[in-house]
Amino acid sequence: MTEEWRLLITGSHTAAENMAIDHAILSSHSQGRVPPTVRFYAWDPPAISIGYFQSLTEEIDIPACDHYGVDYVRRITGGGAVFHEEEVTYSIVVDETHPFFTKNILESYQRICGAIIKGLYHLKIDCSYAPINDIIVDNKKISGNAQTRKYQTILQHGTILTDVDVEKMFTLLIVPNEKIKDKLIKDVTQRVTSLKHVLGHTVTFDTVSSVLAQGFEEEFDIILKKGDLTEQERDLAKQYQKDCFTQRAWTYKR
Numbered sequence: 001m002t003e004e005w006r007l008l009i010t011g012s013h014t015a016a017e018n019m020a021i022d023h024a025i026l027s028s029h030s031q032g033r034v035p036p037t038v039r040f041y042a043w044d045p046p047a048i049s050i051g052y053f054q055s056l057t058e059e060i061d062i063p064a065c066d067h068y069g070v071d072y073v074r075r076i077t078g079g080g081a082v083f084h085e086e087e088v089t090y091s092i093v094v095d096e097t098h099p100f101f102t103k104n105i106l107e108s109y110q111r112i113c114g115a116i117i118k119g120l121y122h123l124k125i126d127c128s129y130a131p132i133n134d135i136i137v138d139n140k141k142i143s144g145n146a147q148t149r150k151y152q153t154i155l156q157h158g159t160i161l162t163d164v165d166v167e168k169m170f171t172l173l174i175v176p177n178e179k180i181k182d183k184l185i186k187d188v189t190q191r192v193t194s195l196k197h198v199l200g201h202t203v204t205f206d207t208v209s210s211v212l213a214q215g216f217e218e219e220f221d222i223i224l225k226k227g228d229l230t231e232q233e234r235d236l237a238k239q240y241q242k243d244c245f246t247q248r249a250w251t252y253k254r
Contacts, residue, residue, distance in 0.1 A: 005036040005094075005216075007224035009209055012044035015073035016245035017237070018089070019049070021229070022157060023076060023244075024236035025093045030151035033232060036094040038216050038224060040209040046085040047071035048172055051078045051146065055254045064172050074251055077146035077157065079133065081173055086163035086194070088208040090116070092216070096154050100220055109133050109145065111219070112156050116143055119215025120160070123208075125198055133158075140193035160212070161194040162203055 010021065018041055028034045046068075050059050052075055059081040060072050092112055094101065101108050113129045120127050120135075120142075127137045135143035145158030166189045175181045195203045213224050229237070244250045 002221065002223050003036075004223045004225050005038060005220075006034060006227045007213055008037060008039040008227060008229065010039060010041045010229070012042040014045070015043060015047035015049060015071035015084070016241050018043060018047075019073050019075060019245045020237040020241035021233070022091045022093075022155060023240045024229070024233045025091070026150060026153050026155045027236055028230065028233045029093045029095070030153040034230060036098065036222075037092070038213065039091045039093075040205075040212065041089050041091075042087070042205055043071070043084040043089070045069050045071055046083070047073060048081055048083050049073050049075050050081045052076055052148070053078055053254065054081060056252050059174060061172055061174050068168075068172065070172055072251070073245055074253060075146065075157075076150070077148040077155065079144070079146035082144060082159060083169040083172060084159065085165065085168075086196075087159045087161050088205055088212070089157060089159050090212060091155065091157035093153060093155050096149055096152050101154065105147065106131060108154060109147065109156070113143070113145060113158075115216040115219035116158070116160065116212060117215070118218045119212035120195075122211040122214055123195065123199065123203065125195070135160075137193055137198055140191055142193050142195070142198070160208060161192070162205075162208065163196045164192055164194045166192065 025037050048060055050056055065072055110129050113135050116135055117127050127135050130136045133145040134141050143158055143160050147156040166185050170185050217224055
C-alpha cells in the first residue's frame with residue numbers, strides 16, 4: 001500500500017514565522033502526532049536566513065536590511081547565509097529511521113534533492129545534484145539546501161530560485177573586502193541561475209509547488225495529501241517564534 005504523507009502549502013510569512021513553523025512540524029512529527037510532511041512556502045517581507053553556526057554581524061549588513069525592509073533570522077539548520085526573495089522554499093520532515101533514509105547525511109541530501117530534480121523535470125529543466133547540498137543547471141546553482149536532525153527526525157529545507165538579484169543580495173550581505181565586491185558579484189552571477197533565466201519567462205509559486213509535489217511523490221513513491229497545520233503545531237510555532245526566532249539572544253547567538 002502506498003504511503004500517504006502530508007502536503008502543506010502555507011504561502012508567505014515573515015522569516016521568524018517560517019522558521020518557527022518548520023521547527024513546530026519537526027517537533028510534532030517527532031512526537032508521532034503528524035505524518036511525514038512536505039511544505040512549500042515563501043517569504044514576506046524578503047529575508048536573509050543565516051546558518052545556525054554563523055555570526056549575524058559578520059554575515060549581514062543590518063542597517064542595509066533595515067533600510068530596505070528585509071527580515072533576518074537564524075535557522076536551526078547549518079549552511080550559509082541565504083537571501084530569500086524570488087523563490088519557492090520547501091521543507092521536508094520525516095523520521096530518520098524511515099526506510100527511505102539512512103544515517104548517512106550525504107545520501108539523505110541526495111535522495112531529497114532527487115525529489116526536487118524530478119519535480120523541475122516537469123518544467124523541462126534538466127538539473128543534477130551537486131554534493132553536498134546544491135542542485136545545478138548547466139553548472140549553475142539553482143537550489144541550495146540545509147539539514148538538521150533533532151529528536152531522531154530529519155528537517156531539510158531549501159530554495160528553488162525563481163529569479164535572483166545578485167547586486168541586491170550583495171548590498172545586504174557583508175563582503176569583507178569592498179574592492180573585490182564587483183568581482184564577487186560577477187562571479188556569483190555566472191555561477192547562480194533561476195527558473196526565469198533558464199525558461200525565459202516567469203513561473204508562479206503555485207506552478208512550482210505543484211511540480212515539486214509531483215517530484216516528491218515520484219521519488220518516494222508516496223501520495224501527498226493536502227492538509228493544514230494542527231492546532232498543536234500552530235501553538236508550537238507561536239511559542240517558538242516568541243521564545244526563539246524573534247529573540248535577540250537567538251538572532252545574535254554567535
